[in-house]
Amino acid sequence: MNDSLHKDLSVYQLALGVEAPSQTVTLNPATLLSLVRAQIDLLIEQQISATLWIKLPPGKIWTSELVRYQSSMGESSNIYNCQVGEGKLELGEEKLISLSSLYDHYLDVRLLPNNNLPREYFLLVLSPRFCSLIAAYRPRQNNKISTLDKAQNSKNQPLFTITSVDNQVIQRVLDGIKQEIVPESKPITPSDFICPNACEPALISQLLTKQLQRQNEINRRISVERIAKLQQHNQKLQTKEQLKDEYLTNVCQELRTPLTQMKTALSLLNSPTLKPHQRQRYLQMLNTQCDRQSVLITGLMTLVELEHNLEATTLELVKLVDIVPGVVSTYQPVAQEKGIMLGYTIPTDLPTVWCVNGGLRQIVIHLLHNSLKFTPKGGQVWVRAKVQGEYVQLEIRDTGIGISETEIPKIFDCFYRVRSGLIDETNGAGLGLTIVQRLLWHCGGSINVRSKIDEGTMVIVQMKIGTTSPT
Numbered sequence: 001m002n003d004s005l006h007k008d009l010s011v012y013q014l015a016l017g018v019e020a021p022s023q024t025v026t027l028n029p030a031t032l033l034s035l036v037r038a039q040i041d042l043l044i045e046q047q048i049s050a051t052l053w054i055k056l057p058p059g060k061i062w063t064s065e066l067v068r069y070q071s072s073m074g075e076s077s078n079i080y081n082c083q084v085g086e087g088k089l090e091l092g093e094e095k096l097i098s099l100s101s102l103y104d105h106y107l108d109v110r111l112l113p114n115n116n117l118p119r120e121y122f123l124l125v126l127s128p129r130f131c132s133l134i135a136a137y138r139p140r141q142n143n144k145i146s147t148l149d150k151a152q153n154s155k156n157q158p159l160f161t162i163t164s165v166d167n168q169v170i171q172r173v174l175d176g177i178k179q180e181i182v183p184e185s186k187p188i189t190p191s192d193f194i195c196p197n198a199c200e201p202a203l204i205s206q207l208l209t210k211q212l213q214r215q216n217e218i219n220r221r222i223s224v225e226r227i228a229k230l231q232q233h234n235q236k237l238q239t240k241e242q243l244k245d246e247y248l249t250n251v252c253q254e255l256r257t258p259l260t261q262m263k264t265a266l267s268l269l270n271s272p273t274l275k276p277h278q279r280q281r282y283l284q285m286l287n288t289q290c291d292r293q294s295v296l297i298t299g300l301m302t303l304v305e306l307e308h309n310l311e312a313t314t315l316e317l318v319k320l321v322d323i324v325p326g327v328v329s330t331y332q333p334v335a336q337e338k339g340i341m342l343g344y345t346i347p348t349d350l351p352t353v354w355c356v357n358g359g360l361r362q363i364v365i366h367l368l369h370n371s372l373k374f375t376p377k378g379g380q381v382w383v384r385a386k387v388q389g390e391y392v393q394l395e396i397r398d399t400g401i402g403i404s405e406t407e408i409p410k411i412f413d414c415f416y417r418v419r420s421g422l423i424d425e426t427n428g429a430g431l432g433l434t435i436v437q438r439l440l441w442h443c444g445g446s447i448n449v450r451s452k453i454d455e456g457t458m459v460i461v462q463m464k465i466g467t468t469s470p471t
Contacts, residue, residue, distance in 0.1 A: 009114055009116060009117065009176050009179070009180055010116040010117070010120060010137075011055075011117065011120050011122045011135050011173050011176065011177070012116075012120050012122075012135045012136070012137040012160065012162065013116075014135075014169075014172050014173045014176050015133060015135040015162045015164060015169055015172075015173055016162065017169055017172070024160055024161065024162055025160075025161050025162075026158045026159070026160055026161070027136070027158065027159050027161045028158060028159070029057060029157075029159065030218055031215065031218060032057075032121075032134070032136055032159055032161060033061065033062065033065075034211070034214035034215055034217070034218055035134055035161075035163065035211060035214070036056075036062070036065055036123055036134065037065055037214055038207060038210040038211040038213070038214045039123065039125060039132060039134070039207065039210075040065050040068060040069050041210050041214075042130070042203065042206055042207050042210055043069060043073075043125065043130075044068070044069060044072045044073070045206075046129070046130075046203065046206075047073070048127050048129055048130055049073055049076040049077045049127065050077055050125050050126055050127035050130070051077065051078045051079075051080070051124075051125075051126040051127070051192045052066075052069075052077065052078070052079045052080065052123065052124065052125060052126075053080045053082065053122070053123075053124035053126070053174070053177060054066065054079065054080065054081055054082065054122070054123050054124070055081075055082040055083070055084075055117070055120065055121050055122050056121055056123070057121055066079060066081075070106065078106075078107070078189070078192055079106045079107070080107050080109045080188070080192070081106070081107070081108050081109065082109045082110075082111055082117075082122075082177065083108060083109070083110055083111065084110075084111045084112075084113065084114055084117045084118050085110070085111070085112070085113040085114075107186060107188070109181055109185060109188070110181070110182045110184075110185055111177070111180040111181060111182065112180050112181075112182055114180065117180070119137060119138045119139075119140070120135065120136065120137050120138070121135075121136045121138075121159070122134060122135045122136070122173070124170065124173065124174065126170075126174075126192065126194075126195055126196070127196070128196050129199070129200050129203060130199050130200060130203045130204075130207075131165060131167060131170055131195050131196055131199055132163070132164070132165050132170075132199075132207070133162070133163065133164045133165075133169060133170045133173060134161065134162075134163050135161070135162045135163075135164075135173070136159040136160065136161045136162075137159065137160045137161075138157060138159055139157075139158075139160065141157070165199050165204055167195045167196065167197055167198070167199075170195040171194070171195040174193050174194070174195060175193075177193075178193050251300065254296055255293070255296060255297075258289040258290070258292045258293040258296070259289075259293070261285060261289040262285075262286055262289045262290065262293075264285075265282040265283075265285040265286045265289070266286070268282050269282050269283070299431040299432075300431070302431070302435065303414070303431050303434065303435060303438075307438065313356050313357060313442070314357065315354045315355065315356060315357075315442075315443055316354075316355065316356075316357050317352040317353070317354060317466040318352060318353060318355050318360050319350065319351075319352050319353075320346050320350055320353070320360070320385050320392060320394065321346050321347070321348050321350060323360045323361050323364060324344060324346050324364055324383060324385070324394075325344060325346060327361060327364045327365055327368060328342060328343075328344045328364075328368065328383055331368055331369070331372060334372055335372055335381065338372065338375070338377055339377040339378055340372060340375055340377070340378070340379050340380065340381055341379075341380045341381070342372070342380075342381045343380075343381075343382055343383070344382070344383035344384070345382070345383070345384045345385070346383070346384075346385050347385065347386070350385055350386075350387065350392055351387065351392060351465045351466060351467065352465070352466035353391075353392045353445075353463035353464060353465060353466060354443045354444060354445075354463065354464045354465075354466060355439070355443045355445075355463060356439055356442055356443055359439040359442075359443065360463075362435065362436070362439060363436050363439055363440070363461065364383075364394075366432035366433065366435060366436050367396045367432075367436065367459050367461070368381070368383070368396060369432065370432060370433070370459075371396055371397075371398040371400065371457070371459075372398075374398070374400040374401050374457070375398045375399060375400035375401075375456075376400065376401070379398060379399040379400060379456075380398065380399050381396070381397070381398045381399075382395075382396070382397045382398075383395070383396050384397070387465075388462065390464060390465055391445070391462040391463060391464055391465060392462070392463050392465060393460060393461070393462050394460075394461040394462075394463070395458060395459070395460055395461075396458070396459045396461075397456065397457070397458040397459075398456050398457055398458075399455070399456040400456050400457055401453070401454065402451045402452050402453040402454055402455055402456055402457055403449070403451040403453075403457055404451075404453055408449050408451060411433050411449065412433045412434055412437045412447075413434065414431060414434050433447075436461075440461065440463070443463065443464065444463075444464045445461065445462055445463040445464060446461070446462045447459065447460070447461050447462075448460045448462075
């Protein structure tokens with residue numbers, strides 16, 4: 001064996017030739033597969049018993065074509081599956097191995113280690129009536145591309161491809177393969193290394209027709225897939241636009257209510273028969289509705305700013321013991337004024353959790369504010385935390401008025417307020433729990449609410465421990 005030939009052997013380069021090189025085209029794997037299928041279609045349709053020399057890309061979709069041909073032709077054809085070196089079998093070769101155990105005319109052929117052949121694929125068809133070659137080369141990817149990106153792009157990477165029915169080109173390739181076969185391989189029939197001198201012109205014409213048909217099938221499938229993707233994208237845009245319209249409608253309705261109340265109060269203040277105590281009541285109404293308007297606008301601005309900046313906001317590692325006690329201490333005067341017992345238990349050895357910068361404080365403030373708001377005089381509010389699997393679980397439990405089961409799924413909607421007779425339902429913007437949910441979603445956390453009417457509510461927040469990925 002010529003060592004220099006072995007080191008430089010490339011089926012793709014041999015097919016290019018020297019004096020009259022074949023035309024090279026760049027194909028994606030799907031189009032290359034259609035060429036292989038077209039040749040198998042022709043062989044089956046014309047019942048051509050051929051010798052096949054193959055080295056196909058990994059994947060059962062490729063080997064299924066050999067199964068289709070072998071099943072149709074039985075043992076009247078020889079198939080040589082070429083593999084380079086003694087390495088691990090590629091994905092999809094399990095099907096080929098099963099063929100070698102079923103058919104005597106199927107043989108795994110090991111080729112000597114080579115730097116070029118692992119990146120090449122080929123299909124050689126040899127028969128007295130028809131001979132052809134498909135040779136493809138997968139160029140090396142940029143070394144700067146990550147291993148993950150290389151794995152994701154390998155299935156779609158373009159292949160430099162040559163097709164030929166020239167018996168001289170085919171014979172040159174066969175001679176190169178013959179020299180690469182390991183000496184310990186099973187003997188191969190000498191005639192299987194010889195390319196017949198001629199091909200029937202009619203079969204070449206039929207092959208071209210089948211290749212066009214296969215390509216039309218690919219184009220049609222691509223067109224259908226593109227239309228489906230466009231429809232899906234349009235549906236997402238329509239849904240997004242619909243949600244935006246609903247959101248704006250809700251915002252307008254929320255802002256209109258206090259404006260209507262203020263306009264009514266101003267009209268009543270202009271009455272000539274207005275008594276002092278009535279004037280005081282209407283002025284108080286104006287003051288209350290102005291405060292409500294301010295709360296709504298502030299809440300909306302906070303939510304809009306949060307949703308606008310959330311994707312660009314980095315996550316940080318925080319400890320609950322550094323945040324929760326300070327927030328609870330801030331609300332102690334409020335709890336004392338309402339006659340509510342407020343306490344917390346936060347172990348100092350709790351691990352750090354992932355959260356948006358400043359987000360943990362906002363979460364605790366909103367949840368604690370709600371618990372105190374809906375707990376009557378003499379009630380209790382507890383804040384506890386513990387490790388739960390890969391999460392730190394924060395629990396805020398109260399003995400408040402509770403929430404009905406039908407309302408629990410709605411409490412995270414924008415502007416939704418729990419209906420109760422305990423407090424003025426117009427207070428607040430109804431955006432607190434919406435903000436909490438957005439913050440937790442972004443850091444891979446979750447929130448769950450359990451409640452019973454007149455018994456109280458428990459809010460359970462889970463946040464990922466810092467030793468795990470936040471995404």
